[in-house]
Amino acid sequence: MWLAQPLLRRKLARRGAAEPVYLQAVQERFGYYDAPSGAGFIWLHAVSLGETRTAAILIKQLRQRLPGMRLLLTNGTATGRAEGAGLLQPGDIQVWQPWDTPGAVQRFLQHFKPRIGVLLETEVWPNLAAACRQAGVPLVLANARLSEKSLRNALRLAWIAKPAYRSLAAVWAQTEIGAQRLRQLGAPVSAVFGNLKFDAAPDAAQIAQGKAWRAACGRPVILLASSREGEEAQFLQILQSIRAEAQAVHTQVATESIANKVQWLIVPRHPQRFEEVAALIERHGLSVSRRSAWASQPQAADVWLGDSLGEMALYYGLADVALLGGSFEPLGGQNLIEAAACGCPVVMGPSTFNFAQAARLAEAAGAARRADSMAVALQTALALTRDAPGRTAMAERGTGFAAAHRGAADKTAAAVVALLGS
Template sequence: MATEPLTRGWAERLALGVYGAAMTALQPLLRRKLARRGVAEPGYREAIEERFGRYDSAPSSGWLWVHAVSLGETRAAALWLAPLRAARPDIRVLWTHGTATGRAEGARHLRPGDVQVWLPWDAPGPVRRFLAHFRPRLGVLMETEVWPGLVAGCRAAGVPLLLANARLNERSWRRAQRLRWLSRPAYAGLSGVLAQTVADAERLRDLGAPVDPPAGAVIGNVKFDVPWHPQPWSAGRAWRQAWQRATATPDAPMGRPVLMLASSREGEEAAWSAAWSDVCASPSEAPGGPDDSGAAVPGGRPLWLVVPRHPQRFDAVAEQLRAAGWRVVRRSALGALDAEPVWPAPALDADVLLGDTLGEMPWYYALADVALLGGSFAPLGGQNLIEAAACECPVVMGPHTFNFAHAAQAAQAHGAAVRAPDMAAAIGQALAWLSAPDALAAARAGCQSLLAEHAGAAQRCADAVLRWWDVSAAATAR
C-alpha cells in the first residue's frame, strides 16, 4: 500500500529518536563503566573525553576513517591498509577503536600524519561533534560495527560509510530482524558493503544493506591474508627446540609435547581443568598426569599452554589453575623472545604455561603441536583460527563457531581443523593427533592449503576502498 513506506519511515524515525535519547541518558553510566574497567585495564582511562566527542587537537578534514573496535578487527584492517597505503601513500588514516586492546594494536600501525581516537558514544551529541571535528572523506567500519546513531550522523553530514570484511551470522541476523525498525535504517544507511561470504551478503541484503555492485561485493575474508611473522614464529620454534632438548629422554628423544588452549574465555579454563583431570585420573588413558608415565603419547605428559583471550583475566586464571592443583608457570617469567631460550627448572616440570603476554600469538602457536580453539566450547561464537593455520598449528574446535562459520568450515574441509562436541572430546582428539604423526603432518599441510586457497581478499578490499575514496574525492571537489 502507498501508506506503508510512510508508516515505516515514521516508525524508523521514532525508533531512532528514542534510541538517541536513551543513549544520551546513559552517558553517565558509561563514565562509571570506564572507571571500573580502567582498574584492571588502564587503557580504558585514557582520553575518556574522546568518547564524548571532545578532542584536544585542532579541527581537521580529509581523513580515511577506519573504525576497528578491538584487536582482531584492527589487525584485519591493517591487512588491507598495507596495499592501500602502498598505492596511495598520501592518504591519512583516522583510526577509531572501542577497546583498550584494539587501541593498543592500532597504535602499532600509525604512520606520520595519522590520528587515533576512541569511537564516540553512539548518541547524537558525541557523533555530531566527532564528525564536525574530523570531517572524514570516507568512513570504513570493520566487520560488524553498524551503530544506528553513527550511520544516521554520517548520512546527515554527507560522509560515505562502508562496511568492510562484513559478516553477519544467523543469530545476529535474527536479533536484527526483531529490532528491524532500528536495524533496517542503520544497514540501509550504509553506502556500500564488502562481505566475507555469499551467506553474509544475503543476510545483510535482507536488512537493507547495499551489497550488490557497484555499491558492494563479496570479497572474501581479509584475515586469510594474515602476514608471515618470522620473528615471533622463529623465536617460538627456537624455544620449542630448547624445550625438546630439555625434556628429552632416551624413550622420548623429541621431549614432552605441547598442547594449547588458545584465546580461552571465562568458564573454558575450568572446563579444561575438569576434563584434563578426568583424563589424567584414568590409567587406561595414561596421558601424563603428575603421577603417571604418559606412555600413551610420544614424549609422555603434555605441557598445556593456556592463553586467556582477555588480559584482565590473566591473574584470575593463574590463581584458578593453581587452586585446581596444577603447577603453573607464567610466560612473563620466561626470557624475552629474542633472548637465548632457557627454560627454568619449574617450567620443565610444570603442567601449565600460562600465556600472559600480548602480541605473541605466533610465538604460542609455534610452540604448540595442537591448539584447542577458545570461545568455541561455550556459546560465544569461537575465535579466529586463521592465525593458527598460518603457524601450521592444527586446531580442535568446539561446537560453537558461529562468528567464524566460513573459516571453520573451510579449515575442516582442508583437514586443518576438526570439531569436537565438548572439551573432553577435544582433548581426546588432540591426544589422538599426538599419537599419529602422519595424521598430524597431514593436518599441518592442510593449514598451508587453507591459506593458499583463500588468499587475496586484502588486496580486493584495498582496491574497493580506493575506488570509493576516489569517488568521494571527486564529489568533494565539485
C-alpha cells in the same frame, strides 16, 4: 543512548581499575578532542584487538594505493587502542569511538571531517550511520559478517537496524551466506571479497622461536588458544581428573596423557584475565609458568600460561596441536585462520558461528577437526600427538588452506579507492 551515558562512564571507571587505558581521554568518547581538527582523513573503525589486527592488513594496502594518506583510527577497547597505536604514522590520529548519540557523532565528524569511514566486520551504529549519510561522508562496512543469531536479534529491532544498514554507502561481505543475511536488513551489499584475516602474514621469527622451544621441551605441547570465560575451567577440570584418574569417563585420556607426558599451554583471549586464569590453574592443584617470566626459554611447570600480547604465532609454533578457544562455550569461536597459516593443527569445539565458513572450509581441507566437547577435543589432540604423519599432513593442509583464500585485502582497498574517486 543519551540517557545511558552515566552507565557508560560507570562501566569505564570499573574497567579502568584493571585496565588504566580505559581512563585515558574519556571525553573523546563524547566528541571532545585535544587532537587538532583536520580534514581529508581516511577513517577506519576497529572496535577491539582482533578487528585492529585485521585493520592493519587493510591499512597496509591503503597506504600503497594512497601515498600520503592520513589515517584516523578509532577503537572501542583498551586492547584495540594499544594495538592500534603501533599502526600510526606521522600525521595520523587515534581516538576513541564516539558514543552513539547525535551530539557526540556530529562533533566527531565536524572535528575530523573524514573523506570516508570504514567500519570493520559488525560495527554498525544507528546514529553514526545516519549522521554520516547526512554529512555526505560515505560509510562502508568491510569484512562484513552477520551470524544467524545476530540477524534474528537485528530483525527484532528492525525499526532501528534497517535504517542504519540502509544508510551505508557499501557493504563488502566475507561470505555469500553473510551477504544474504545482510541484505535482509537492507544493507547495500555490493561484493563478497572473502575474509581479510587470510591476508595476514604470520611472524616467521616467532614461529621459529616457538618450534625451537618445543624441540627443547622434549614432549608434546597441547595449546588451548585464545580461551574465553568458562573454557579454562573445563580444560583444567579434565586435566585435574587426568592426574587423579578419578573419573572413569576420562580414564582413556588419563592413560594416554601419562604415557605421552604432555606439556599443557593456555593462552587467554583477553589480557585482563591473565591473573584470573593463573589463579584458576593453581586452584586446580597445578603449577604454572608464565610467559612474562621466561627469559631464554620456558620454565618447567604443569601448565604454561601465555600472558603476552602479539605473540600468537609464537604460541602456535610452540604447540603440536591447538584447541580453538571460544568454540567450547557458545561464543562463536576465535580466529582459526591464524593457526592454520602458522601450520598448527586445530581441534575446534561445536560453537564456531563467528567463523562459520572458515571453520567449514578448514575442516573440509583437513586442516582442522571438530569435537563436540572439551573432553573429546582433548582425546583428539592426544591422539594427534602420537600421530606425527597425521600432524604433518594437517599442518601442510592448514598453510595451503590459508594461502588459497587470500586476496580480500587487495579487493577491499581497491573498492575504498574507487569509492573515494566516485
